[in-house]
Amino acid sequence: MLKPDRPVGIVGYGAYIPRYRLPATEVDRIWTNGQGGTPVREKAVAGPDEDVVTISIEAARNALARAGEVRPSLIRAVWVGSESHPYAVKPTSTIVAEAIGATPYTQAGDWEFACKAGTEAFQAALGFVGSGMARYALVVGADTAQARPGDDLEYTAGAGGAAYLLGPAEESLAVVEGSCSYVTDTPDFWRRAYQRYPSHGGRFTGQPAYFKHIVAAAQGLMAALDRQPSDYTYVVFHQPNVKFPQTVGKQLGFTSQQLAPGMLCNEIGNTYAGSSLLGLTAVLDVAAPGERVLLVSYGSGAGSDAISLLITGAITERQGRAPRTRDYIARRVEIDYATYVRYAGKLIM
Amino acid sequence: MNVAGNWRLQQQRYRLVGEECEKCGTLIFPPRDLCPECEAPAKMPYVFSGQGEVYSYSTIYSPPRGFEEFAPYTVALIRLKEGPMLTAQLTDVESDKVYIGMPVEMVTRKIQGGDEGNPIVYGYKFRPAHLG
Amino acid sequence: MRDVAIIGIGQTEVGEHWETSLRHLALRALQGAMQDAGVTQVDAIYVGNMLSGELAGQEHVGALVADFAGLRGVEAFKVEAACGSGAAALRMGYMAVASGLVNLVAVVGVEKMTDALGPDTTSALALAADGEYEAAQGVTFVALNAMLMRRYMYEYGYSHQDFAPFAVNAHRNGVNNPYAMFRFPITPERFATAPMICDPINLLDSSPICDGAAAVVLAPAEAARALSTKPVRIAASAVGTDTLAIHDRRDPLVLDGAILSTRRAYEQAGVGPQDIDLFELHDAFSIMAVLSLEAAGFAERGRGLRLALEGEIGISGRIPVSTMGGLKARGHPVGATGVYQVVEVVQQLRGEAGANQVPDARLGMAQNIGGSGATVITHILERME
Structure with a gap:
C-alpha cells in the first residue's frame, strides 16, 4: 500500500466536460445501418476550439475555486495525465500552469499511461505532498479520446477531464487513506507513434485486462486497510462502457447504489484519463462528511490504481464554489455524425 | 506563425492580466503600460475577473487565414465588469442566441489551431455566463 | 506656408484589372494627371498604398513608380495609413509644396487587390486593425x-x-x-x-474589393493659374x-x-x-x-x-x-x-x-x-x- 508519512488530502477538485454530445445511435446509423447495439447512450465531444489543454485549464480553475485561499504560486507541481496531449513534444502542463498562475517556480510534467495517466499523477502528488517537499500539487486527468471511424471505440471515446489540488490533510475536503497500484505487461490496447487511432485486442481487453487489474488493486487496498465493500458509501471505477464497471462492482461485492453516483459513462462516454477522476468529482459533489469513497482506475497496458478517501467536514461549503459535474452534463448540445467528424478532426481539410 | 509574438502575450491571453494605474486607479486592458486616463506610467499587473457583457457582436463566415477550422464563429466587443472593453470570439453558443447585454464569462480556448508544423495559440474567448 | 492647388487629375477605371499590374495602374493614373496638368516633369512623387506587399508582392513602390513613369531620379516614396493611405499621400504632397521645399508634386493612390485569393485579402485588410x-x-x-x-x-x-x-x-x-x-x-x-x-x-x-489608381498634380497656388485653366x-x-x-x-x-x-x-x-x-x-x-x-x-x-x-x-x-x-x-x-x-x-x-x-x-x-x-x-x- 502507498501511504504518505504526512497525511494528504484533496483541497479542491474540479470537473470539465464539453457541451457537445454524440448519441451512440449516430455511430450506429452510419456504420451498422442502426442494427448494432450501443454500449452507452451518448458521449461528450470537444468543440473545435477545445483540447486537453483547455479542458485541463477549466478543470484546474474549478479545483482552485473550491480550494479557496490557496495562492497558485504555492503549487509545486502541475501534472497532466492524458493520451491526447496536443503536442508530441511540448508539455501540456506548462500551458496549464501558466494559465492558472502557478508558474514559474513549479514542477510541470505530462503523464501517460492510457486511461490511468491521471490517477498515477495523483499518486505521485501524494508522495510530493506527503513527503513535505510540496505544500500543494495539482493533478489533472483529461482526454479528447480518439477512435478509428467505425471502430467499437467510436461509440464511447469521449472528452472531459478532472483536476485535483492535493495538500495537507487538515485543509482537505477528503483525506487519502491509502493507495495501491497493480501493474503487469498486458497489451490490450495501444497506439504506436505517429498513428492517428489506437488499436485494441477486442475481447482480450476484458477479463485478463480490465477485470483482473481492477479487482487486484481494489482487493489489495481493501486488505491493507482492513476494509470491506460495505465500509464505502461510494465506489468509482474506470468506465469504458456501462457494463464493465457494473460487472466488476458485482465481482468485488459492491451494490449498484454505491456505484450509481459516480457512473457517468452512459451520458459522457469514456473520457479515458478523465473517466474515473470525473466519476470521483461527481461523487464529491454529493458526498457528506464521514463518508468513504473507493476509486479504482484502469489503464491499458496495463494497470490499476486504487485510492481510498474519507470525506471531511470541509466538503459541504466547497461543493458549490464551482460548477458541479452534473452542471456540465446538463449543458448538452446534441450533434450529428457529420458535425462530430468535423469537431473530432476527422475531416481532411 | 509569429512564435515569439504570441508567447509575449501569454499572460493577457491566458488569464486576462491587465494593468492598474497606481496614480488614478484606472484598470487597463489590454495592457499598454501608460494610463489612458491620466497618462501616468501604469505597469502594476491586475488580473481581471473575466465577467462581462456583450456590447456588440457579429458572425464570421469568411474567416481570415488561420481561422478556417472554427468558422462560422461569432466575435464580440465585450465590456468587462471592471470597465475596459475588449474584442474576442464567443464560444459554446449558437450565433442566434447572442444578444447585446448578454452576460458572458472568460474561458481559455484555442485561438488558432495552427497547422501541423506550428504551435497552437491559446487565449481568451467568452461564453454565456454560468456555463450558458 | 504657401497655398497649394491641384492642377491636374487622372484615374483608371475601378474594377478587376486582370491584364494590368500594380505599377501599370499607377502609371496610367499618373500619366493622366500629368497630361491634365500639362506638365512633363515633377519634383516628387508620393504614392499612397496600403497592401502592395501583402497582395501584390511588391513594396518600395515609390521608386518603382518613378522609374516606370520615366521619372527616374526624382524624390519618391510610399505613404501608408491603411485605407487612408491615398489621402495621407496627398497630405504629404500638400506639406511638401506648402513648405516651399518642393514645387511640383504628383500624388498617386494605387491598390492592386485582385491578385490575391479571398482569405488572404481578408487577412490583409485586417492588418488595418x-x-x-x-x-x-x-x-x-x-x-x-x-x-x-x-x-x-x-x-x-x-x-x-x-x-x-x-x-x-x-x-x-x-x-x-x-x-x-x-x-x-x-x-x-x-x-x-x-x-x-x-x-x-x-x-x-x-x-x-477591386483594383484602381488615381492621381493628382500639386503646385503652389500662385503658379497654378499659369499652369491650369481650372485650378482648385x-x-x-x-x-x-x-x-x-x-x-x-x-x-x-x-x-x-x-x-x-x-x-x-x-x-x-x-x-x-x-x-x-x-x-x-x-x-x-x-x-x-x-x-x-x-x-x-x-x-x-x-x-x-x-x-x-x-x-x-x-x-x-x-x-x-x-x-x-x-x-x-x-x-x-x-x-x-x-x-x-x-x-x-x-x-x-x-x-x-x-x-x-x-x-x-x-x-x-x-x-x-x-x-x-x-x-x-x-x-x-x-x-x-
Missing part, C-alpha cells in the same frame, strides 16, 4: 464594422433597411461615372434581399487620429479621429459644415458613412441616418455624398481611395461631373478613413475664381 488585440482574435475588418452597425441600430432603434439610402444613392451616382466599378442602379428591395456577409452587414452595405485650391488639409482598436475608444459610436480631423479642417479653411457643397465621405460600409456624417457636424449623434432617410444626401440634397458613386459603387481600391475622392471633388468644382454635377459647387470636402477610424484625413477643396 490592432494586430495583437483585434486581428489576432480572428476578427475581420467587416466584422468590426458589423459590430458598430449592430450597436448603432440597437442604441438608436434603426432597422437594417434604414441604411438602404446610402447604397441606393451611391449606385445611382455610379451609373454616370465612367470610372465607377458598378454602373447600375439598385432598389431598396434589392438592398433588403442582398446576401449577408457579416451580420448585419450585407453585400450592398459594403464596398467591393486646397483650402484645408488635416489629420486626426484615434485608437486602432475599437474596444479602446471612448465611445465606439463616435469617431473622435473624424471629429478632430474635420474640426481642424474647418478651422484651417475658415468654414463650417453649412458651407460645404458636397462631401466625398468614406462609405466603405454604410455605417461608416453614417458615423462620418455625424463626426463632420452634418448631423447630431444618432441622426446621421436621418439625413439619408430624408433624402438629403442626393445630388440636390442638403449635403450630397458619394457623388461619383463613393466607395460603394465607384469602388474601394483601399490605398487609392483617398485620391479618387479628391479627384472627384475636383471634377465637381471644375464643373466636369456631368449628370452628377452638384450645381455651382464651390467648396467640396473629402474624408478618407484609415482602419475603423484610427486615421482620418480631411481635405477641403475650393474652386479658384
